Amino acid sequence: MWEAIARNRRRSAFLLAGMAVLLVLTGAALGATIDPMAGAGAGAVLASIVFLVMWGVSNVGGSRMLLASVGARRIEKDDAPRLWNVVEEMTIAAGLPAMPAVHLVEDDAPNAFAVGHRPDRAAVAVTSGLLKSLDRDQLQGVVAHEIGHIANQDTRFLTMASIMVGSLALIGDLWLRSSRTGLRRTSRGKGQAGLVVLALAVAILAPIAARLLYLACSRQREFLADASAARFTRLPEGLASALEKIGSHVGSMRATNRAVQPLFIVTPLESGEAGSWFATHPPTVTRIRILRSMSGGAGYDAYEAAFRQVQGQGVLDARTVAGGTAVAVRAASGEEAEPQSVVERATETHAALDRLGGYLSITCGCGVGIKVPPGFADDTITCPRCAVVHPVPRAQAAQYQRSATAGWEAFRCACGRTVQLSPGFAGTRVRCPGCGASIAVESPA
Amino acid sequence: MMGLVLLGLIVVLGLWFVAIYNGMVGGRNAVKEAWAQIDVQLKRRHDLIPNLVETVKGYASHEKTTLDDVMRARTQATAAHGPSAQGPAEQQLNGALGRLFAVAEQYPDLKANTNFLALQEELASTENRIGFARQHFNDSVRDYNTRIQSIPANFFAAGFGFAPESFFELDDPAARQTPTVKF
Numbered sequence: 001m002w003e004a005i006a007r008n009r010r011r012s013a014f015l016l017a018g019m020a021v022l023l024v025l026t027g028a029a030l031g032a033t034i035d036p037m038a039g040a041g042a043g044a045v046l047a048s049i050v051f052l053v054m055w056g057v058s059n060v061g062g063s064r065m066l067l068a069s070v071g072a073r074r075i076e077k078d079d080a081p082r083l084w085n086v087v088e089e090m091t092i093a094a095g096l097p098a099m100p101a102v103h104l105v106e107d108d109a110p111n112a113f114a115v116g117h118r119p120d121r122a123a124v125a126v127t128s129g130l131l132k133s134l135d136r137d138q139l140q141g142v143v144a145h146e147i148g149h150i151a152n153q154d155t156r157f158l159t160m161a162s163i164m165v166g167s168l169a170l171i172g173d174l175w176l177r178s179s180r181t182g183l184r185r186t187s188r189g190k191g192q193a194g195l196v197v198l199a200l201a202v203a204i205l206a207p208i209a210a211r212l213l214y215l216a217c218s219r220q221r222e223f224l225a226d227a228s229a230a231r232f233t234r235l236p237e238g239l240a241s242a243l244e245k246i247g248s249h250v251g252s253m254r255a256t257n258r259a260v261q262p263l264f265i266v267t268p269l270e271s272g273e274a275g276s277w278f279a280t281h282p283p284t285v286t287r288i289r290i291l292r293s294m295s296g297g298a299g300y301d302a303y304e305a306a307f308r309q310v311q312g313q314g315v316l317d318a319r320t321v322a323g324g325t326a327v328a329v330r331a332a333s334g335e336e337a338e339p340q341s342v343v344e345r346a347t348e349t350h351a352a353l354d355r356l357g358g359y360l361s362i363t364c365g366c367g368v369g370i371k372v373p374p375g376f377a378d379d380t381i382t383c384p385r386c387a388v389v390h391p392v393p394r395a396q397a398a399q400y401q402r403s404a405t406a407g408w409e410a411f412r413c414a415c416g417r418t419v420q421l422s423p424g425f426a427g428t429r430v431r432c433p434g435c436g437a438s439i440a441v442e443s444p445a
Numbered sequence: 446m447m448g449l450v451l452l453g454l455i456v457v458l459g460l461w462f463v464a465i466y467n468g469m470v471g472g473r474n475a476v477k478e479a480w481a482q483i484d485v486q487l488k489r490r491h492d493l494i495p496n497l498v499e500t501v502k503g504y505a506s507h508e509k510t511t512l513d514d515v516m517r518a519r520t521q522a523t524a525a526h527g528p529s530a531q532g533p534a535e536q537q538l539n540g541a542l543g544r545l546f547a548v549a550e551q552y553p554d555l556k557a558n559t560n561f562l563a564l565q566e567e568l569a570s571t572e573n574r575i576g577f578a579r580q581h582f583n584d585s586v587r588d589y590n591t592r593i594q595s596i597p598a599n600f601f602a603a604g605f606g607f608a609p610e611s612f613f614e615l616d617d618p619a620a621r622q623t624p625t626v627k628f
């Protein structure tokens with residue numbers, strides 16, 4: 001595996017250096033049109049400053065910004081145990097130094113993405129639609145693909161490259177604004193006019209060139225992550241059928257934007273012809289066909305052979321292929337065959353979303369689950385079916401008395417945040433995730 | 446002048462050797478860590494079992510033999526040390542757990558219990574984790590062996606005590622099968 005990572009790193013460094021040169025040259029060329037004497041130097045310096053600022057910001061809060069921009073919320077194990085466990089299993093399979101943070105995006109379109117500068121401080125986000133529609137093997141395939149991006153250090157490259165592309169666009173923008181005043185002063189000379197045309201071409205073409213480079217790389221990384229996913233799960237069919245389900249979903253994601261688009265497992269925007277130069281992802285159909293053609297096992301050698309068979313050329317380098325030969329496929333868990341698991345998954349997903357939304361859930365003795373919205377002011381709530389009055393569980397004076405019923409329990413902290421207790425909770429104190437207050441939990445004797 | 450060139454050459458060669466040596470150490474440590482991870486996951490399974498037995502007891506207390514079997518197998522598995530002793534003990538525990546879940550099948554109330562469902566998910570996930578930890582161990586061993594057997598590391602590997610590691614293999618194919626915890 002380390003060959004692929006090392007190669008990835010080398011290529012990232014090369015590409016980023018190329019883009020940095022492009023960035024400085026663009027800055028210089030555009031600066032020269034404003035002031036032929038000092039403009040070139042000033043432009044180059046300005047371009048470097050813009051890049052450094054954006055790089056610094058992204059290092060500190062890039063992952064959080066990307067996650068927040070699609071409305072991803074961090075979850076704990078109790079919110080979605082199945083998803084959490086699958087992420088932890090894949091962390092073990094990939095041998096990552098630490099488990100990535102798990103995030104949930106409320107969106108019906110099934111999709112997933114990963115962010116993070118370093119493998120030990122990464123995050124994986126999935127949509128509620130994905131959690132709802134995929135069985136365990138499929139979810140494992142998708143999570144393994146995302147973990148593959150983290151392990152191969154694609155997330156770091158993509159974050160850096162997005163900043164490069166963003167900086168170029170920003171500098172082009174700055175030039176267009178300043179040139180409204182600048183051009184009038186400088187466009188007198190004949191030579192100046194030619195320079196302006198050249199600069200205009202640079203301002204338009206540089207971001208496009210950068211973007212094309214970045215997209216070409218991003219597509220190749222998708223194949224590598226697919227190969228990693230097959231190897232981590234030992235089950236290419238899991239990811240293949242997951243991609244099929246994701247690809248057949250009608251409608252695009254609500255919560256998405258151009259910045260995070262290349263990060264998703266399949267492209268969340270319907271941006272014309274898939275497989276074209278402007279696509280961030282290879283066509284899903286091709287990816288499925290390659291995964292399904294893996295006849296010789298689940299290793300990199302099998303993926304490479306399948307890729308050759310479908311695309312007519314190779315994708316992985318020889319050392320990577322040699323490092324992962326003769327890996328046998330395991331049997332599917334066969335969860336999909338059970339129709340009730342579909343209902344269970346939907347229930348689980350909605351419960352997770354409710355908990356994230358700050359809803360309290362009370363189970364009435366008559367079997368009705370009552371959801372108490374955040375900000376509910378009364379101390380009691382009446383069951384709509386049997387009219388039994390339930391007290392709304394609150395932690396008063398930083399203390400909470402557990403009720404006698406075993407199972408999931410939640411109460412509201414004094415700060416208004418919902419605190420979850422799992423059925424296996426046996427401690428005496430719990431920390432509120434909102435205000436950090438330590439709340440005493442008294443279990444019934 | 447000649448001396449400077451020679452000095453530079455020695456420094457470059459030294460750095461090259463350090464890189465190779467550190468690479469081999471890194472590979473060996475990765476193998477050790479991967480082995481430790483398997484133990485962590487086995488322990489996790491042992492820790493889940495008392496909780497599971499307590500839950501089942503609440504609904505099916507008269508299935509005493511099955512429950513006792515599971516607890517006994519757990520005690521043995523916890524006490525076992527080394528791959529040769531661990532293998533059969535874990536296999537026995539797998540068998541006992543399989544029987545426990547077969548028994549649980551007959552109790553609809555138990556099957557609907559949230560605590561039991563949560564434990565079932567935890568146990569299923571632990572089985573996966575053990576499998577993936579073993580898989581990662583073998584992947585690490587493969588990476589490490591490839592590294593110390595390929596040029597140029599193979600010139601130094603034996604001299605510095607880097608021996609190839611052996612893969613994790615279960616003798617009995619049935620032992621690879623994790624117990625089915627499904628309804």
